[in-house]
Amino acid sequence: xxxxxxxxxxxxxxxxxxxxxxxxxxxxxxxxxxxxxxxxxxxxxxxxxxxxxxxxxxxxxxxxxxxxxxxxxxxxxxxxxxxxxxxxxxxxxxxxxxxxxxxxxxxxxxxxxxxxxxxxxxxxxxxxxxxxxxxxxxxxxxxxxxxxxxxxxxxxxxxxxxxxxxxxxxxxxxxxxxxxxxxxxxxxxxxxxxxxxxxxxxxxxxxxxxxxxxxxxxxxxxxxxxxxxxxxxxxxxxxxxxxxxxxxxxxxxxxxxxxxxxxxxxxxxxxxxxxxxxxxxxxxxxxxxxxxxxxxxxxxxxxxxxxxxxxxxxxxxxxxxxxxxxxxxxxxxxxxxxxxxxxxxxxxxxxxxxxxxxxxxxxxxxxxxxxxxxxxxxxxxxxxxxxxxxxxxxxxxxxxxxxxxxxxxxxxxxxxxxxxxxxxxxxxxxxxxxxxxxxxxxxxxxxxxxxxxxxxxxx
Ligand SMILES: Nc1ncnc2c1ncn2[C@@H]1O[C@H](COP(=O)(O)OP(=O)(O)OP(=O)(O)O)[C@@H](O)[C@H]1O
Ligand SMILES: [Mg+2]
Numbered sequence: 001x002x003x004x005x006x007x008x009x010x011x012x013x014x015x016x017x018x019x020x021x022x023x024x025x026x027x028x029x030x031x032x033x034x035x036x037x038x039x040x041x042x043x044x045x046x047x048x049x050x051x052x053x054x055x056x057x058x059x060x061x062x063x064x065x066x067x068x069x070x071x072x073x074x075x076x077x078x079x080x081x082x083x084x085x086x087x088x089x090x091x092x093x094x095x096x097x098x099x100x101x102x103x104x105x106x107x108x109x110x111x112x113x114x115x116x117x118x119x120x121x122x123x124x125x126x127x128x129x130x131x132x133x134x135x136x137x138x139x140x141x142x143x144x145x146x147x148x149x150x151x152x153x154x155x156x157x158x159x160x161x162x163x164x165x166x167x168x169x170x171x172x173x174x175x176x177x178x179x180x181x182x183x184x185x186x187x188x189x190x191x192x193x194x195x196x197x198x199x200x201x202x203x204x205x206x207x208x209x210x211x212x213x214x215x216x217x218x219x220x221x222x223x224x225x226x227x228x229x230x231x232x233x234x235x236x237x238x239x240x241x242x243x244x245x246x247x248x249x250x251x252x253x254x255x256x257x258x259x260x261x262x263x264x265x266x267x268x269x270x271x272x273x274x275x276x277x278x279x280x281x282x283x284x285x286x287x288x289x290x291x292x293x294x295x296x297x298x299x300x301x302x303x304x305x306x307x308x309x310x311x312x313x314x315x316x317x318x319x320x321x322x323x324x325x326x327x328x329x330x331x332x333x334x335x336x337x338x339x340x341x342x343x344x345x346x347x348x349x350x351x352x353x354x355x356x357x358x359x360x361x362x363x364x365x366x367x368x369x370x371x372x373x374x375x376x377x378x379x380x381x382x383x384x385x386x387x388x389x390x391x392x393x394x395x396x397x398x399x400x401x402x403x404x405x406x407x408x409x410x411x412x413x414x415x416x417x418x419x420x421x422x423x424x425x426x427x428x429x430x431x432x433x434x435x436x437x438x439x440x441x442x443x444x445x446x447x448x449x450x451x452x453x454x455x456x457x458x459x
Pocket of ligand 1: 141142143144170171172173174175176177178179241282283356357360445
């Protein structure tokens with residue numbers, strides 16, 4: 001409930017306002033003198049003040065700073081029976097929000113109060129958003145990448161200092177989404193929006209509307225106009241995840257937006273300026289997609305003005321130590337969690353097809369299932385991935401023919417795509433044709449699975 005304080009020596013006006021607003025979700029307080037009003041401000045958190053200019057003990061304008069010193073968000077609506085521009089200018093200069101001259105109708109007053117309450121509400125929402133943004137950026141930590149000829153962190157800082165389109169490539173779970181956010185947080189647009197959209201998540205017929213917005217009546221069902229995510233990201237960053245899934249017919253349109261920084265909503269006349277930094281990511285080989293003509297060459301080069309490839313975890317095994325320490329600390333700050341002997345070496349011996357995401361999941365599961373504060377995550381790898389074809393390691397001793405029952409018994413070697421197709425069919429069967437569960441078991445994204453089903457003609 002909002003609190004409204006009326007400071008006016010006119011008792012009739014105080015009563016009329018109190019009466020008018022009673023039962024309208026307002027708590028009304030009234031005072032006829034300045035000193036008494038300030039005492040009320042000290043005791044209550046006042047949202048809106050109606051402040052008269054002539055009071056028995058002071059001038060309203062002089063009270064403004066004292067009122068705001070109790071709560072700088074209070075909205076002061078200044079009222080006076082002697083309107084002149086100087087008074088108004090002085091009141092606004094002293095921090096008042098609005099100005100009304102007496103006599104006024106109650107509905108005019110109500111309008112001013114509603115407007116002030118709305119501003120107050122927007123300021124509060126904005127504060128929460130700013131706080132969340134700051135917190136998210138502070139919590140967005142990128143662990144590892146300390147080794148390498150060119151320090152990866154420098155590369156990221158360099159990418160953050162530019163506004164050019166950026167392409168992040170790397171296997172699933174390597175940290176592309178995290179790095180996209182980090183680059184936003186390190187850049188000059190950190191206080192603006194970071195909008196993230198997964199191109200594989202929208203049905204093909206909706207993706208254009210999602211990206212570019214639409215006007216009322218543009219298509220059946222467009223009952224009102226809607227901003228697209230490009231417009232929402234105005235001034236900030238737009239993260240286009242799984243860009244390889246963007247339908248080919250929309251690719252020229254995206255290219256046009258990147259080139260001209262202008263969009264037109266579907267069914268719209270107006271050209272709107274958009275200035276969002278585009279960060280795209282993919283875990284498929286875009287060069288291959290270009291050669292197969294499913295991804296446009298020109299868009300590939302435009303998006304990848306700056307390119308960062310994130311190596312898989314198995315190629316930066318030194319990071320496993322730091323990541324384990326970091327994730328365990330995130331899960332439990334109070335207990336001293338450690339790893340059983342030889343655990344880290346065992347984890348370093350595994351090939352991590354799901355990369356950091358897989359490591360994080362295994363650690364979380366091992367923490368939940370722990371019997372003591374000594375974790376043994378490598379046991380879970382054995383339990384969870386008995387079917388995973390992988391190079392022979394201590395952790396993964398199964399050979400392909402051992403782990404996929406029913407693989408055709410050919411004399412010669414089967415082509416790789418046959419093995420992949422067979423393996424996918426096998427997992428689908430195991431998971432009752434549930435795509436999400438199968439994709440999870442295969443450690444690939446659902447969209448990658450769907451693409452593979454299509455290319456192998458698996459129904
Ligand atoms: N270097 C890192 N430091 C800390 N956390 C990381 C790091 N890399 C990845 N993670 C964490 O691992 C998980 C997976 O990372 P993320 O979602 O960024 O991967 P991705 O490359 O975008 O995967 P996908 O291609 O499947 O979308 C997230 O919880 C992320 O916070
Ligand atoms: Mg991602």
